[in-house]
Amino acid sequence: MKKMKFFIVIAALVLSTGAFAHQPTKSSPIDALKSQLVEILNENYFLVRNQDLTARVLFTLDEESKIQLLEVQTKRHDLKRFIVNSLRGKKIQMETVCTDENFVVDIRMTKP
Incomplete structure (x- = not known):
């Protein structure tokens, strides 16, 4: 009987630890924004020949959730x-628009 109680306690600990360890993470609006930007850029074609290319993009969103580029x-x-x-003028799907x-x-951009 003691062994059975011991195994029940161990099983409860293992199950409760697993339940807490695998809580789904909530994706932030910024993560959603990044993934949409990647999708938009992947829809278009740009040839990268010799080396990776980098750029820094500064933008805001207007009231209609459209990208307004400030600087590239x-x-x-x-x-x-x-x-x-x-990117200019592309509409982004966001729950709350952060116009300010x-x-x-x-x-x-990397070589394929």
Whole structure:
């Protein structure tokens, strides 16, 4: 009988530890925003030849959840033009629109 109680206590501990360890994480609005930006940029084609390309993008969202670019920093003019043409005016799906916030995203384009 003692062994059975011991196994029940051990089983309860294992199950309760597993239940608390695997709580689903809530995705933040910023994570959703990042994934949508990746989708938008992946819809368009930009050829990366020799090395990875980077850019820093500063933007805000208007009342209609459309991207309003404020600045694109990169050494490559063609990459800047690609990002501006791909993101400018694109609508983002967000639960709450943060019109008073500026967002900064670092973008890295890699060879396929």
